[in-house]
Amino acid sequence: MEDDMTSRPASKASFYLGFLLLLNVFNFAHRQMPISLGFQIETGLGISHAQLGLLIGYAFIVVYSVAGMLLGTVADRWNRPRLIALGLTLWAAATVVSGLSQSFFQIALLRLLVGTGAAVLTPTALGMLADVYRPERRAFAAGVYYGGIPLGAGLSLIVVALLEPVVGWRACFYVAGAAGLLMVPFILLLKDPPRGGHEATAGTPPVQPPGAARSTTEVLGEIVRVARRSPALIATLIGSVFVLWPISALTLGVTWLQVERGLTMTQAGLYSGVIFLVAGFLGNLAGGWLSDLCHRRWSGGRLWFLALAQLVIGPPALAWYVLPTDSVLFYVVWFIGSFAATGYFGPIFATVQDLAPARVRSTMVGVLLLVVNLFATGLAPWVAGAIGDATTLTRGLVICSLVGFLSVPFFVFAARRYAAGIARRDG
Known part of the structure; x- marks a missing residue:
């Protein structure tokens, strides 16, 4: 009887994880479209590397980040599956219409709408x-969920590499958006789990606030108070920005492979897709599992893991930009770098969730996304693209990769103060 009672919550958790992972696959497949089709969009609309960097970065990220934080406060109060369904409807429809774009301004405007809809998913999920x-x-659950990055991005690259030469880049947007819209009815069947169930003590019910219990202003005010009493949380946010610069800049990688390394559209897309799908997903699982192992053994173990991973993987990953494409080592390093890069997400999000009270957890995830997206995901591709327009994309990508090492002292600082942050979390 006890085993049956234990297995039912585990099965329920696994179901939620699998379903939300699937939604995140769609999320990143749609986000990936300008990355997968970067060179073709540059040619079709007559835009520069820097403009493509803006399209991939700030045209999407600014509204995504701000909306993510605000919608995180909504997710802390409203029915979450319905909120996700509304967001998916918006971002999938905007993806379909993106295929009709005739200028940089038009496709950038539609990217804003994609960002608004997609902003719902991660804080809520x-x-x-x-x-x-x-x-x-x-961290394991967050790592599996963030497996949606390599799965969604990898599948997008592979499908686009095979589909674009046949139907053109515009039809790729139509197909991707239509597939997302088909998922909406299934989301509406999902139940919203009780909030804070695993933080509840015996005899204390889970946190399940009514929809109008707190205003957005009150929730954001509490976020400020939480941050003020947790230096570990602030240092984790800053370290996360720096460690994600190399990954963010590499959204120009498919274009770089075609423009400066001589690969065809099909080669660049297929190689990138297969490597990122396999290595990236395995990296998410390994990063979540290893960081959870460190968490069980040491205070702030996930943060120690992040610092060590950057120091160990960062130097060899830089070699990828200068190795010849006909070398086996080029692809080996590419695989290792993709494996390592996605391993950061699980421990980062798990640490932020641990340091935030359950009642504002979705909002704090939104704050993390805001900070990371404004100062890494949005900024790094534009910087790499601008340097690429002035010199070479290789130089721009290498410079952005070096920024990742600035994360190490912040993760070490946060690890040393993690226990104090947990002790003061609900104060």
Whole structure:
């Protein structure tokens, strides 16, 4: 009987994780479209590397980040599956219409709408996963959820590489958006799990606030108070910005492979897709599992893991930009770099969730996305593209990769103060 009672929550958690992972695959497949089709969009619309960097970065990220934080406060109060369904409807429809764009301005405007809709998913989904997984398993759950990055991006690259030469780049947007719209009815069947169930003590009900219990202003005010009493949380946010610069700049990688390394559209897309899908997904799983292992053994173990991973993987990953494409080592390093890069997400999000009270967890994830997206995901591609227009994309990508090493002292600082942050979390 006890085993049956234990297995049912585990099965429920696994179902939520699998379903939300699928949604995140669609999320990143749609986000990936300008990355997968970067060279073709540059040629078709007559835009520069810097403009493509803006299209991939700030045209999407600014509204995505701000909306993510604000919608995180909504997710802390409203029915979360319905909120996700609304967001998916918006971002998938905007993806379809993106195929009709005739200028940089038009496609950038539609990217704003994609960003608004997509902003719903991650704060809401991670809040739901934190409610069905115990604290010691949250990095694993977040790592699996963020497997949607390599799965969605990899599948997008592969499908686009095979489809674009046949139907053109515009039809690729139509197909991707239509597939997303088909998922909406299934989301509406999903139940919203009780909030804060694993933080509840015996005899204390889970946190399940009514929709109008707190205003957005009150929730944001609490976020400020949480940040003020947690130096570990602030240092984690800053370290996350720096460690994600190399990955963010590499969104220009498919274009770089075609423009400066001589690969065809099909080669660049297929190689990138297969490597990122396999290595990236394995990296998400490994990063979540290893960081959870470190978390169980040491205070701030996930943060120590992040610092060590950057120091170990960062130097050899830089070699990829200068190795010849006909060398086996080029592809070996490419695989290792993709494996390592995605391993950061699980421990980062799990740490932020641990340091935030359950009642504002989705909002704090939104804050993390705001900070990371404004200062890494949005900024790094534009910087790399601008340097690429002035000199070479290779130089721009290498410079952005070096920024990643600035994360190490912040993760070390946060690890040393992690225990104090947990102790003061609900104060």
